[in-house]
Amino acid sequence: MKINRTYSVAIITLIVMIPLLFFIFMYDISEFSVPSPEFNRFYVYSMTYGFLASLAAIVLSFSMRNMKKSSLPYGLALINGVLWFVDGILQLQPQMPYGFLAFVIYPVISGVQYDSLYNFLMIGYNIWIIHPYQFNAISGAIQLFLGISFIFNRSERGLKIIAYVTIAWSLIIWVFGEAFGGIFSGIPSYLTGFPGSAFVYVIMTVPFISGYFNSKEKLVNYFTYSVIIYFTISAILQAIPGNGYWHNGAYANIVYSSLFNLGEPYILYLFLNSLWPALISFNYYLNVIFVIVPVALIVLLYSKNRISFLFSAAYIFPLWVIFQNMGIYVNPSTDPNSGLPLVMLLLFLYLYTYEPSIVGKTINGRIENKIS
Numbered sequence: 308m309k310i311n312r313t314y315s316v317a318i319i320t321l322i323v324m325i326p327l328l329f330f331i332f333m334y335d336i337s338e339f340s341v342p343s344p345e346f347n348r349f350y351v352y353s354m355t356y357g358f359l360a361s362l363a364a365i366v367l368s369f370s371m372r373n374m375k376k377s378s379l380p381y382g383l384a385l386i387n388g389v390l391w392f393v394d395g396i397l398q399l400q401p402q403m404p405y406g407f408l409a410f411v412i413y414p415v416i417s418g419v420q421y422d423s424l425y426n427f428l429m430i431g432y433n434i435w436i437i438h439p440y441q442f443n444a445i446s447g448a449i450q451l452f453l454g455i456s457f458i459f460n461r462s463e464r465g466l467k468i469i470a471y472v473t474i475a476w477s478l479i480i481w482v483f484g485e486a487f488g489g490i491f492s493g494i495p496s497y498l499t500g501f502p503g504s505a506f507v508y509v510i511m512t513v514p515f516i517s518g519y520f521n522s523k524e525k526l527v528n529y530f531t532y533s534v535i536i537y538f539t540i541s542a543i544l545q546a547i548p549g550n551g552y553w554h555n556g557a558y559a560n561i562v563y564s565s566l567f568n569l570g571e572p573y574i575l576y577l578f579l580n581s582l583w584p585a586l587i588s589f590n591y592y593l594n595v596i597f598v599i600v601p602v603a604l605i606v607l608l609y610s611k612n613r614i615s616f617l618f619s620a621a622y623i624f625p626l627w628v629i630f631q632n633m634g635i636y637v638n639p640s641t642d643p644n645s646g647l648p649l650v651m652l653l654l655f656l657y658l659y660t661y662e663p664s665i666v667g668k669t670i671n672g673r674i675e676n677k678i679s
């Protein structure tokens with residue numbers, strides 16, 4: 308008998324995201340209008356490409372339904388599917404064709420400190436601006452295709468194909484959309500999303516392309532050490548004096564700069580607007596926490612205690628809300644930033660390591676428990 312507790316992580320996330328996405332689109336409808344000459348182009352391209360991509364994903368999934376099923380937990384595929392589906396919906400916001408360049412791409416590229424790299428990243432910007440409505444619709448359609456494919460595809464071969472497409476698309480986003488996760492733009496911090504959501508998607512997708520991860524132990528170890536590396540780099544970045552996080556006002560400025568964006572829920576706005584002034588006085592002590600806690604979590608993760616996943620998720624979640632403004636409420640966002648994917652992954656690991664699938668087999672009068 309298979310227990311499907313890991314599915315709940317993706318299902319609950321999707322249920323929670325629906326009203327949050329509703330706030331975004333209500334804001335778009337009330338505050339932003341597609342220019343009249345472009346109105347039909349936006350909706351025709353978005354609806355046509357989105358429909359064709361969704362249909363292709365469903366057809367591909369059902370055409371492979373009789374193939375060998377993947378030995379990886381379906382909950383992991385479901386998490387990937389929900390994240391990409393949400394990203395596809397966000398990409399199809401009315402503001403996005405031009406807003407994506409003005410509020411997402413260019414601010415990231417402009418912060419790059421090397422001229423040659425800046426010129427390279429501008430290639431994507433210049434290509435996009437040739438046909439912004441077309442490229443935006445195509446981008447949204449690709450992400451819907453990936454999301455629906457992960458949700459409906461259960462075959463090993465199908466998920467492997469989708470994983471390769473996902474990794475390729477994620478790296479394109481990570482390079483041209485996130486400027487290598489902000490590594491070369493200003494001072495990166497895990498509080499604001501380093502190393503970038505697209506890079507987290509790559510980490511979450513890799514197991515689908517290799518049979519090496521068919522073992523539960525190897526899959527859990529892979530994700531555990533990935534999180535350990537993430538916390539190690541994060542703690543170092545916060546601890547370096549030259550990065551400026553020890554100075555008063557650093558954290559207040561991060562929170563304040565993400566306010567007044569995209570019609571966030573009023574309760575969230577009130578909370579963050581009341582919080583940021585208080586951060587000024589406690590900046591030094593906060594940075595001590597933001598260095599020490601990741602180190603403590605690294606030690607806990609090394610102990611291979613499953614409670615470490617829950618503690619890590621409980622630590623990252625409030626940071627995602629406070630410093631990343633839930634990701635989706637920072638300018639016209641195309642994804643929920645790195646915080647939500649990491650929380651989903653950690654909750655998946657907590658549930659996955661907790662529950663075995665027990666199959667009773669009688670062998671010489673004894674009952675053998677098979678854990679998968």
